Structure formats: C-alpha cells, structure tokens
Amino acid sequence: MSAPNKSYDPVEVEALKPEAIDRAREEALAAIAAAGDLPALREARIAHAGDRSPLALANREIGALPPHAKAEAGRRVGQARGAVGQALRTRQAELEAERDERVLAEEAVDVSLPYDRVPAGARHPLTTLMERIEDVFTAMGYEVAEGPEAEAEWFNFDALNISADHPARSESDTFFVAGTGAGGEGGAPGEGSGVVLRTHTSPVQIRSLLERELPVYVICPGRVYRTDELDATHTPVFHQVELLAVDQGLTMADLKGTLDHMVQSLFGEDLRTRLRPSFFPFTEPSAEMDMVCYACRGESVGNPDRPCRVCSSEGWIELGGCGMVNPRVLTACGVDPEKYSGFAFGFGIERMLMFRHNVEDMRDMVEADVRFTRPFGMEI
Template identity: 70%
Template sequence: MSAPNKSYDPVEVEALKPEVVEQARDEAIAAFAAAADLDELKQAKVAHTGDRSPLSLANREIGALPPQAKAAAGKLIGQARGAVNQALAKRQAELEAERDARVLVEEAVDVTLPFGRVPRGARHPLTTLAERIEDTFVAMGYQVASGPEVEAEWLNFDALNLHADHPARSMQDTFFVEAPDGSADSGMVLRTQTSPVQIRAMLAGEPPLYAVSPGRVYRTDELDATHTPVFRQVEAIAVDEGITFGHLKGTIEVLVEKLIGGGLELRWRPSYFPFTEPSAEIDLQCFVCRGASVGNPDRPCRTCSSEGWIELGGCGVVNPRVLVAAGIDPNRYSGFAFGLGLERILMNRHNVADMRDMVEGDVRFTLPFGMEI
C-alpha cells in the first residue's frame, strides 16, 4: 500500500484552487436565488450540493493531499459549502412562505357557509316509468290495481287456465314457496306475472272493468343484457261488452308511442297463452341497430343479439275460461289483456344497452334520471 504523497503541491489541483471554489460557491448561490419555485430550487440543489456537484468533487480531492495541506483545503471547501447550504436554506424558506401564502388565497374556504352533507339523490327510473304508465292509463279511465308478490297458485295459474301439467308451473320457470313444515306443497309461489292482480280485480267487481297493474314478478331466468330473474311488468285488462283485438292493438300502439316515441316499428307475432285466445307477442324494433345487424356479421348488436327486434311482452283477447273462473258471463262480456316489461320499455326509451345496469345499484346509472316525480 503506497503512502500519501507528501511532496504534492495543493495549488496544482484545479478543483481546489481558491478562485475555482469561490466560482462554484457563487454559481450555486446565484442558482438558488434564480429559482422561481420549489421545483426549480430542488433541481438547483441537486446540481450544486449533490454527489456530482463541483464542491462535492473538490471535497474528494482533499484525501489525496499531504497532511500539511489538508487543513487549509478543508477550511476553504467547508466555508464554501457552508455558504451554499445557508443560501439554500434561506431561499427554501422564502419559497415555502410564498407557496403557503398563495395556497391560503387560492384555496380559501368560507367555513361560515352552510354545507349540504347529504348528496343529491335520484329516483330509480323504473319507479318513475311505472308511475308515468299509471298516469297514462288513469287518463284513459283505467284504475290502478295491486296485489301480493307471494301469490296463491290458484290465482297465479289455475284461474288463468294454466292446468296442473302446464310447463310454466315446473321448477324451471317458477319459484315455489316452501311450506312452514318444510314441504314443497305450500300452494304459494312468487308470482310469475301480475296477471293474478287482474283476477283479483275481476273477482272484486262487476264489468265494465279497466285496470292496470304494475309490479315486480319472478322467474328463473339468467341475468344477462336483456333478461333478469326479478323484473317489473305492467299489465292491463279491459272487460266490457264488444271488446275486440282491435281495441287491444290500438291501446298498445298509443301507449308505446307515448312512452318511447315514434319511428320504431312494432311487430305482432301469433303466440299462445292459456289465458288469452287469440294471443300475440309484441316486438319492438331494436333501438340500437335499427335492424342493421341482422345477417351482418360486421355489425353485431349485443342488445338484440343481431335479431333486429326486442321482445316487449305478450297480449291477447281474454280466454272465456278465465272470465268464467272470475264469475263473469263470457257470452255477454269480452276483454283484452297484455303485459309489458318495464325494463324493456326503459331500454328503448332511454337507450339503455344492458339490463344489468338497472339492478347493480350503481348511482352513476340512476343520477342522470334525476328526481322526476
């Protein structure tokens, strides 16, 4: 190991020359003074006090000096670094004071003003839509009827001409309510449609009868973009002398146009329901693709599954057997009934592409609808 170089002249080390040290000191102090904010001061600090700064590099040269030269060089570098640190601390205090004063002005809060701690809410659009439909029917002379969601099988099925072996009464479509003793034969179900309310209305009064019944219904459907196991229906029934399918068609067309607007086609498909004869399914033209996705793989539509149509519900002329079950003379009276899904109407009315948005409880979905009452 070699000994220190005792004959080395410190004047020959460029970084330790007094004029070079003083220049590095002055440049650092000037850089701190020129910093306009704390970010610029931070950059100047790294440049003039960091490991690669001129004074730090000069300080490393002291170790190579002979003992008799180290004291003078150390004093020179120490005084320069002290002056730099003092200038840095002074400028940092000034900039922090300016920042604090600016924040107090720019971010001032008047604590004397009242603050609403409860954020503004919104009604669920399905509730608003149901009430709007009720208002529409009330204006046409209908009454609003309601009934329990846990319903007797006789009202949910038998009175509607759904016999004991009908597929709709199987576990694949219906939620059956367990009896208190644990048996499955309680005679009660979660209603699969609001049609039992119509039976209750017919049993409670004499024709002429015009009633609308919105409410929740339950079916064992999978939750997807256009289906949900718990959904809302609005059903209407009219029982009077001389009621025909034409009255039904006109009522639905007026209702759909009032709720959704014009420009979308309605499609009537022959169908079968035990409680109506003849029966039909009502489809509305897809509001997203307007039918352009049909047979076009380049423009798929997840809302209508590229079919071009969205199912609204079923309808038909009331089956005479249903009238008999409710104690009404089918030779004198006839009627029509229909059921529409509120979720489907909301999708078409407000361009909601996915039914799951309605049930997930995200306030970002309900807030745009506001507090309409």
C-alpha cells in the first residue's frame, strides 16, 4: 500500500485556487448588494451560501487534501464564507427595515378620522324603558302577560264594568274595527261582541284572570289606541303598562307598597308617592297616584325664587290611576269577590319617558329621527 501524497498542492484543485475563491466571494457580495427585496435576497442566499454554492463545494474539497495543506485552504474558504454570511445578515436587516417603513407608510391609519363610517344604531327609548319596568316587576315575582291589539268589546269594556253608554265607547274616543254592540251576553266571553283597537291594556288583565289559576300576579305592557290628535302631549298610538294582583287578603296597603317600590326603582330611592281619591269603573276604591317631583323634590312649592317647570311648582307629578279591583270585574271573570281581592294600576310609558329624560314633545318619539334615539344608546 502506497503512502499519502504529501507533496499534493491544493492550488492544483480548481475550486480551491485563490482566484476562484476570491471570484466566488465577490460574485456573492455583488448579488447580495443587488438584492432589492427579501425574496431576491433569499435567492441570492441559496445561490451563494446554499449547499450547492461555489464556496460550499470548495469547502467539501478540503477534506481530500493532505493534513499539511488543509489549514491554508480552510482559512481561505472560511474567510470567504464568513464575509458572505456577514453581508447576508447586514442586507437582511436593511431590507427588513425598509419593508417595515414602507408598510407603516402604506398602511398608515389617520386616527383623526371616524373609526367607523357606519354610525352606531340605538334602541328606541320606549322599548328600553318598557323592558326596565318589566325587570322591576318580574324581580318581584310578577309574570309578563300579552294580548291582542284588536280586541273584543267585551274584554275591552263590558268585563271592566264600563257600561254601554259610557263616553269612552263612543267613536270619538275609540277606533272600531267591526260592529258597535255591547255583546258578550249568553255565550263565551267576547262572543258576538264588536271589535275595537284596545284603548288600554286592561283586557289583558281580564284574559289573565280567565286563563290562569289563582292567585294571579301579572304585568301587562303593550301598545294601545285612542282617537287623539298627535301633538306635543298626545298621540293616537301609545304604550301602557298595567299591573294586576289578585289573591286572598290584598289591601290598599299592598298597592301603596308596590307603587312605592316601582317609583323608587325607576326614579330614585328618596321619592315618595301619594294617593288621591278618584273614580274608575273597574276599581273601587280608586285613586290617582302622584310622586314627588324628581326635579325639585318638592322644594319649589311656595318658593318663587326656585320655580320648577316639571311640576309647575306644585311639588307632585301625576303618574296614573290605581285602586282595588271592582268586585264586578272579579265576578265577570269567575272569581269569588268574597274570597279574593286584588289591586291594579296603569300608566303611560311615553309619559314616564318624558318625566325621566325631560322629553318635551311626544312627537319626537314617533317621528323615527335617529337624532332623538341615538343619545339613548344600545342599553340592553
């Protein structure tokens, strides 16, 4: 076996010649400097620093050299590859910085412009207030009851002890859909009765007494209709919420406590209510419910230096009617008035909205102007 060729000259290997290595390094540096973006630099990296690049192939030839020749060839190739690697890192940083600056310039956001060109919507305040009132009473154990808006006269009038000659049953007060008879005699409730657009949500109370087992605790919100002209304080279509409680042993004290809780939940814990004698066919005794003016808290009464436009310096605001359910109404619904008693009250949602938010014109609530509804937001 022959000995190693110790006289082997690496200069004779083409890939390891100094001029070949210098040429490969210069070509690599030129390609790297000419790369105008990151994809072009990636191609230059593969061509001049990859596994098949001239410098990589030259590095493989070093292993075939005799020991005394490897050091010099390795130093020459290592320096060339180091220069190429450093050039790649420097150019990589430069191109990434250029890319980031370009992205910032091209995708810049003008924060002074509106963030959303589509304006945010808003729930109608009547809907929000109605749901808030429902929450107050459902938390007390009441159920929410609903009924038809086109209602039989028997449910709307007769069962509520409103006689056939009552002024509310005239066409000047009520929208009639079909017929004008009193109806409801000798058959099922409402059979043969005329049909009206309900003038209050009290018919829902009648339906609740007929359909539910006693005791009954319901709240009845909904849309009602009366032949009023549309002006600042009236509208032919508006919303009411009524409450009915029928159980054994209920008194006016229970009614007063319920009213106090409602007013304090909706207007403030320091507000008081009072009852003034009144008359309604469906309650006996009946009363008008007032609450202390939420604006002046009654301090404007007899004080000319502090007039109150909300209550006209009277100190009280009328909210609605209430009273103990008339025994005739209980009898019409098949409830024994000797065993059961009940109380009821009702008020307009629009009127309460005007009180809570200082709305001066009821027409703003029905004209569908987003400038009115948007300030109330999207409360749920």
